[in-house]
Amino acid sequence: MERQRWKTNLTILMGGNFLVMAGMTMIVPFLSLYLKQDFDLTDEHEVGVWAGLIFAANFVTSFLFQPLWGKLSDKYGRKMMLLRSGFGMAIITTLMGFATEPWHLLALRMLNGVVAGFTPAAVSLVSATTPKQRIGFAMGTLQSGGTAGAILGPFFGGLLADSVGFRPIFYITGALLFLASAISWLLVRENFDRSAAALKKQAGLIKGLRDLLVIRQLPALLSVTFLIQFAMLSPMPLMPLYVEKLHGTTANLAFYAGFVGSVTGLSNMVCAPLLGKLSDKIGSSRILLVSLAGAGVMLIPQAFVGSVAQLLTFRFLLGCFMGGLIPTVNSLIRKHTPDDMVGRSFGFNSSALALGNMLGPVVGGALSGSIGIEGLFIYSGILLFATCAWATWALRVGRSSAAGSKT
Template sequence: MKIWKRNLIVCWFGTFVTMVGISQIAPIMPLYIKQLGIYNTAEIEQISGIVFGVTYILSAIFSPIWGYAADKIGRKPMLLRASLGMSIVVGSMGLAQNVYQLIGLRMLQGVISGYCTACITLVATQTEKRHVGWALGVLSTASVSGSLLGPLIGGSLDEILGLQFTFFLTGILTFVAFIATLLFVKETFVPEEKKVLSTKEVWRQLPDSSLIITMFVTSFVLQLAYFSIEPIITVYISQLSNNASHIALISGMVFSAAGLSSVIAAPRLGKLSDKIGPQKVMLIALIVAGIIFIPQAFVKNPWQLMGLRFLLGFATAGLIPSINSLLKKVTPDAIAGRVFGFNMSAFYLGSFGGSVFGGQIAAHLGIKYVFFITSSLLLLNAIWFYNKAFKKLNLITKANNIEKKQSKNRNISNILL
C-alpha cells in the first residue's frame, strides 16, 4: 500500500474518533452535570452551555497556533501530541468529581486540539496531486460523520453503559489513534531554513488573500448551518411527533442522517472535483444546500425531516473537501499548516455560533425561521463566492490543467527521445 493511502486511513480513523469525542458531550452533558451535584434546571442549562461552548472557543484560538507548530516541526508530531492529549483529557472527564473539574478539562480539551488540522495538512501535502481532491473528500467524511454521529453515540452509550463509560471509551479510542499514528503514519517533512514568518508575512506570501478569506467564511457558514438545528432538534421533533416516547433517539437519528449521506457522497464528489474543479462542486453544493433547508420548515412528521436531512448531507458533502482542495491549491506548502489552522478555527467558531444562533432564533422568532435564515445565509454565501472567487479559481484551474498537459507532453517527448 502506498504511504499516502496508509496515512489517509490512519488520519480518517483519528479524525472520526476526535470529532466524536468533541461532539458526543452534547446529549449527555445535562445529565452528567446533574450527576455531579447540580440539580437546579436553570443552573444545569447555564453550565451546559459553558461546558459545551468553551471547547469550541479555545479550539478556535489554538488551532492556528498548532498549525504554526506543524509548519515548523512537522505534522506527525502534532498528530501524536493531540491524540495522546485527547486520550488523557477526555478519559479523565469520566473521573471528574465536580463541575469545576469538568469545565477545566473541557477547556484543556480545547487547548490541546489540533489533530484534525494536522491530518488535513498532512493529507493535503503528502498525497499525490492527482488524488488530493479524493483524499480530502474521504477525510472530510470522518470529520462530518464524527460531528453528527457523536451526539447519537453519546446518548446511546449512556443508556447502555452509563455516563462515565462514554468518556472512557473515547479516551481508549483516541489512544488507539495515537498508537496507529506512531506506528503507521509516515511523513516526508523538511523544515524551512528561513526565519519564522509572522502572521502578516504569511498573508503576504498568499497569491490572493481574498480567496482564502472566502474559504474561511464559507467554512464558518457551513458549520453554522450544520449546528443551527442542534439546540432545537428535540423540541422540533416533539412538535412533529404524536408519540412522546423515543424522542431523544429519533432526534439523534434525524441529526445524524446528514452525516450518513455525507459519508456516502464525499469521496465521489471529491473525485468529481479532481475532474471538473472543486470550485464548481462547491458552488452547486452551496445552492442545493440552501434550497434543501427551506422545505425542512414545512415537514409534517419526523421522517420527512430525516429524509430532507439525508438529502442535505449529499449536498454539503461536496463543501468541506472542496474548501480544503481550494485552500491547498492557493496556499504554499510552507505555510499550509497555519492556513488550515485558521480554517479549522472558522469551523469551530461556526459550530459554536450555530448552536447559539439556532437557539436564539427559535426562542425569539420560532423554529421555522431557523431554517429560513440558515437557507438565506447559504444562498448569500453562494452569491458571494461566485462574485469573489469562482472566476479567479476557474482561471487557476485552467492554468494548472495547461501546465499538466505541457508536463505530460514533455515526459512523452523525453521517453520517445
C-alpha cells in the same frame, strides 16, 4: 511503493478520524444528564448554564489556538502536531472522568480546546502528501471517517451510559484517542525536512494571516467555512423540539429525534468521497458552488414539512450536498496555498470552523424566540445562497487575477 504512501496515510488517518470523532461525541449528548446525576446539580437552569459553558469552552480555546498549531506544523511537521493533539486529548479526556466539580469539567474542556487539532492536522498532512489530482477524493474520504465517528459516537455512548455509567465513557474515549494516536505514530509517514523548515524565517501569527490574505481566494474560503458551519448549526439546538411538534406524541420520540440528527451524517458520509472524486474531474470550485446552492434549497423546505418522514427526507438530501462543502473548501485551500504555509492556512481555517460552531447555535437560539425554528431554516437557507453568490464572485476574482498575473 513511495508513490502509494499517500493511500496508506489516508486509510490510517480516516480510521484515526473515526476513532477521534466517535470518542469525542460519546458524551456530548448526555452532558446535561452527567452534570445532573454525577455532580448532584438539581436546578434545571443551573444545569443548562453549566452544560452550555462546558460545551462552548472547547470551541473558544480551539478558535484561539488553532492558528498557532498551524504555524508550528509548518516548522516542525504535520505528524508532530497530529501526535501532540492526539496524545494530549487522550490524557485530558481521561482526566474528565475524575472531575468532581462542574468547574473541573469546564477547565478541562478549555484545556482540551487548547491542544485539540487532530482532524485539522490530519487534513493538513493528507493534503501535503496526496497528489494534487487526487486531493478532492482524499479530502472527501477523510471527512467520511470523521462523519461516521460523529454518527456512531452518540449511539455507542448511549449504550455504554446505560450499562456502565457516564464516567467510564471518558476513560474509553481517552483510550480511543490514545489508540488513534499510537497507530498514527507507528504507521503514518511524512516527508518533512525539518532542518530546511527551521532555516526559513517564521512570520508571527498576524503577519502570517496577512501573508495568507494576500492570496485572493483564501479570504473567501475562510469566510465560506465560517458561514457553512454558522448556517448549518443555527437550527440545531431546537431540532428535538421541532421533531416533538411534528411527531405529536411522546412514543419513540427519542428515537426519531436521534434519527433526524444522524440521517444527515449518513448521507454526508456516503456522498463526501463520491463528490470528492467528482471534484478531481470537474473542479472543486464547481462542486462547492453546487453544494452550497443545493444545501440552501434543501434547508428551506424543512420549515414547511408536515411530518417527521418529510423532515427526514430533506435532512437526508441536505447531507448529500453537505458532503461537497468542507472537503472541497479544504481542497481549494490546499490548491491555492504555498507548500510552506499549508499548516498555517489550515490552522486559520480550523479557527473559522470553530467560530461558526460556536456562534451558530448561540445566534440561532437568540433568533428562535422571534422567528421560530421554521424561520431559522429559511434564514439558514438564504445565508447559504448568499454564501454561494459570495464564493462565486470571490473565486472568479481570484481566477481572473491569477490569469492576469500570467499574461
